[in-house]
Amino acid sequence: MTTHAQGKTMIHVDGLTKHYGKVKAVNNISFDVHAGEVLGFLGPNGAGKTTTMKILTSYLSPTSGRAVVAGCDVFDQALEARARIGYLPEGTPLYRDMTVLEYLNFIADVRNIPSGSKRTRRLRDVVEQCGLGDRLGFLIGELSKGLKQRVGLAQAILHEPEVLILDEPTSGLDPNQIVEIRQVIKQIGEKKTVIFSTHIMQEVQATCSRMLIISKGKIAADGKAGMIIEVNSQTDFLALQDDFKAFVKDLCLQIAAASPTYAARTEVPADLLDKERAIYRAQMENSGKPANVIEKIVESGLKTYYKEVCLLEQAFIHDEKGKSVAQAVKEAEGKIGAPVKITGFVRYALGEGIEKQESDFAAEVAAAAGQG
Numbered sequence: 001m002t003t004h005a006q007g008k009t010m011i012h013v014d015g016l017t018k019h020y021g022k023v024k025a026v027n028n029i030s031f032d033v034h035a036g037e038v039l040g041f042l043g044p045n046g047a048g049k050t051t052t053m054k055i056l057t058s059y060l061s062p063t064s065g066r067a068v069v070a071g072c073d074v075f076d077q078a079l080e081a082r083a084r085i086g087y088l089p090e091g092t093p094l095y096r097d098m099t100v101l102e103y104l105n106f107i108a109d110v111r112n113i114p115s116g117s118k119r120t121r122r123l124r125d126v127v128e129q130c131g132l133g134d135r136l137g138f139l140i141g142e143l144s145k146g147l148k149q150r151v152g153l154a155q156a157i158l159h160e161p162e163v164l165i166l167d168e169p170t171s172g173l174d175p176n177q178i179v180e181i182r183q184v185i186k187q188i189g190e191k192k193t194v195i196f197s198t199h200i201m202q203e204v205q206a207t208c209s210r211m212l213i214i215s216k217g218k219i220a221a222d223g224k225a226g227m228i229i230e231v232n233s234q235t236d237f238l239a240l241q242d243d244f245k246a247f248v249k250d251l252c253l254q255i256a257a258a259s260p261t262y263a264a265r266t267e268v269p270a271d272l273l274d275k276e277r278a279i280y281r282a283q284m285e286n287s288g289k290p291a292n293v294i295e296k297i298v299e300s301g302l303k304t305y306y307k308e309v310c311l312l313e314q315a316f317i318h319d320e321k322g323k324s325v326a327q328a329v330k331e332a333e334g335k336i337g338a339p340v341k342i343t344g345f346v347r348y349a350l351g352e353g354i355e356k357q358e359s360d361f362a363a364e365v366a367a368a369a370g371q372g
Contacts, residue, residue: 007034007035008035009033009034009035010033010034010035010037010069010070010163010193011031011032011033011067011068011069011070011193011195012032012066012067012068013029013030013031013032013052013056013065013066013067014067015028015029015030015065015066016028016029016030016052016055016062016065016066016067017029017062017063017064018048018051018055018060018062024217025048025051026051026052026055026217027216027217027218028218029048029065029217029218030219031212031219033193033195034193037194037210038185038186038189038194038196038207038208038209038210039193039194039196039208039209039211039212040196040197040198040204040207040208040210040211040212041053041195041197041198041212042199042204042211042212042213042214043199043213043214043220044199044215045199047199047215047216047217048214048216048217048218049168049197049214050168050197052214053087053089053165053167053195053197055067055074056069056085056165056195057074057081057082057085057087057165058074058078058081058082062075069081069085070084070085070161070163071084072084083161084162084163085161085162085163085165086156086159086161086163086164086165086192087156087165088152088153088156088164088166088167088169089167090168090171092148092149092151092152094140094152095140096139096140096141097140097141098139098140099136099137099138099139099140100132100135100136100137100138100143100151101123101136101137103140103151103155104123104126104127104154104158105119105123107155107158108122108158108159111158113158113159122160123158126154127154129154129157129187129188130150130151130153130154130184131150131180132147132150132151132154144177145172145173145177146173146177146180146181149169149170149173149177149181150180150181150184152169153166153169153184153188157188157192161192162192162193163192163195164192164193164194165194165195166194166195166196166197167197168197168199169181169185169198170182170198170200170203171198178203182203182206182207185207186207189209196208202346210222210223211223227252227255227256228345228346229248229252229255229342229344229345230342230343230345231248231251231340231341231342232340232341232343233338233339233340233341241336243332244336247328247332247336247340250318251311251325251342253317253318254311254314254316254317255311255345257317258311258314258317260308260310260311261309262311263310263311263312263342263344263345264310264312264313265306265312265313267310268306268309276301276302277298277302280297280298280301280302281298284298311325311342311345312326313325313326316328329342
């Protein structure tokens with residue numbers, strides 16, 4: 001297996017831009033990826049992830065900018081770069097009428113892996129790593145989507161590339177298949193430099209050591225710890241207002257300080273509420289109170305529970321009078337002059353060094369809330 005000294009730059013992107021007519025799919029992005037990193041490339045559909053992946057694998061030419069992968073310019077040295085890259089595109093192109101073993105031997109021919117003991121050893125290693133040992137004689141067309149993704153990963157690493165580029169590798173998989181593919185990618189990432197694109201935050205949290213967020217063709221964030229909150233309004237220009245930006249920052253600090261699990265009570269799963277009700281009823285079992293009184297106490301207890309786990313029902317940390325976050329949102333709407341809706345949030349912590357970053361973030365929260 002090829003290994004690298006920790007910290008070596010394996011991917012260098014400088015000013016990469018791609019236009020489709022008047023549309024800037026990728027807009028002057030720059031970043032580096034180092035040996036040993038599993039980089040999550042996160043963004044909504046249409047953000048520019050796939051375009052960037054295709055440029056890095058030299059399947060698409062940029063309008064301007066430069067990209068170097070494993071020491072090779074992906075435009076001036078395209079063939080050399082491709083030899084050092086393993087690529088799993090979204091919707092992996094596989095030959096359905098081949099068996100798994102036939103297909104991997106075909107890829108070995110394409111990659112000029114000599115037949116004989118070397119190929120046999122390499123096939124054995126890849127099959128074991130991707131968990132395909134009991135599927136070698138199966139037609140690819142008969143496999144589940146999760147197993148097809150395993151075959152796609154196997155072809156991507158068969159030639160021992162230095163860099164692995166995966167475009168939405170868990171798209172369309174069921175929860176069990178997603179967990180299985182995550183495990184395979186994490187194992188591969190122990191010896192390879194990996195870029196993993198997705199529009200799902202949880203995939204990055206579970207698999208990656210670092211994250212880049214891309215939005216409308218630009219890098220919006222780069223790091224290992226932080227907060228993402230989705231706030232919608234009817235007006236596009238709202239995000240440009242200083243008052244709106246300040247309020248969203250306050251919401252991020254609220255999430256960091258109070259650790260809510262859900263935005264609103266409507267998001268709390270019914271089975272979880274049933275468990276909470278059962279706990280409250282058990283606590284009142286020997287109280288001797290009438291059943292209707294117990295039910296009122298149970299519902300009162302749920303209100304307390306909502307205030308703990310639901311962002312909108314928590315006490316707003318920037319208000320000494322105890323108003324809720326929902327009330328703060330209403331006040332912000334009046335000040336901003338437009339409706340505001342919190343549709344989701346996530347606090348992420350990736351890879352090494354998170355303990356320090358989270359403690360620093362907590363200190364910032366305490367200071368901002370007047371607790372330090």
